[in-house]
């Protein structure tokens with residue numbers, strides 16, 4: 022690749038690497054503390070409050086993705102069903118999850134429930150991991166396209182849902198390039214604020 026390459030994909034890739042590296046610098050205490058604040062903000066989002074089934078990711082700790090363990094506990098205490106994504110080839114499946122379930126390491130270091138899996142109904146809310154995000158709801162992930170394809174699958178199935186992105190304030194950028202396959206997030210929650218996306 023050229024050094025002064027300025028095509029959109031390589032700009033995305035540069036930004037992705039920078040944001041991943043920056044987030045990994047969070048120390049464990051700060052990561053825990055900020056994740057708790059993100060969770061508390063989420064508990065006040067009406068879409069979340071009203072949902073009966075929340076799909077969330079299980080954070081990859083070394084990557085310092087916003088931790089979701091407090092959200093799992095909260096859902097279990099308030100009677101919400103919880104599910105997590107499961108990588109199967111190029112797609113994500115929805116698998117039921119309870120905090121007592123045994124986990125194994127997936128292909129990318131993410132935690133996944135051990136088979137046999139309990140297939141799940143579809144969620145009203147999809148709590149989405151992001152590498153970077155802007156205030157219009159555009160998101161950047163790890164670049165494998167799993168969530169993009171998953172959102173397209175849900176839409177294809179005629180399923181209505183809202184996508185809520187969890188991010189640390191440091192992951193907010195002023196503007197992200199948009200690709201035709203990107204579905205914008207409906208809301209972004211950080212340790213500092215709840216950002217409803219204008220439609």
Ligand SMILES: Nc1nc2c(c(=O)[nH]1)N(C=O)[C@@H](CNc1ccc(C(=O)N[C@@H](CCC(=O)O)C(=O)O)cc1)CN2
Pocket residue numbers: 037041078079080081084086106107108113129130131132150162163164165166167168
């Ligand atoms: N916690 C979590 N679970 C998830 C995702 C996620 O982003 N986070 N996914 C979201 O798709 C799916 C799994 N796909 C993933 C794809 C890539 C990487 C990842 O860490 N990739 C690179 C970093 C990218 C890079 O350096 O360019 C790595 O392995 O270090 C993680 C999960 C479903 N489960």
Ligand SMILES: Nc1ncnc2c1ncn2[C@@H]1O[C@H](COP(=O)(O)OP(=O)(O)OP(=O)(O)O)[C@@H](O)[C@H]1O
Pocket residue numbers: 160161162163164165166167168169170173200202203
């Ligand atoms: N709906 C879709 N159908 C088929 N391929 C798709 C779809 N959405 C995305 N892709 C493919 O996935 C690749 C990665 O997309 P992108 O760079 O936007 O990933 P990302 O948003 O960073 O990752 P992720 O969605 O996993 O968090 C793209 O090259 C694209 O070809």
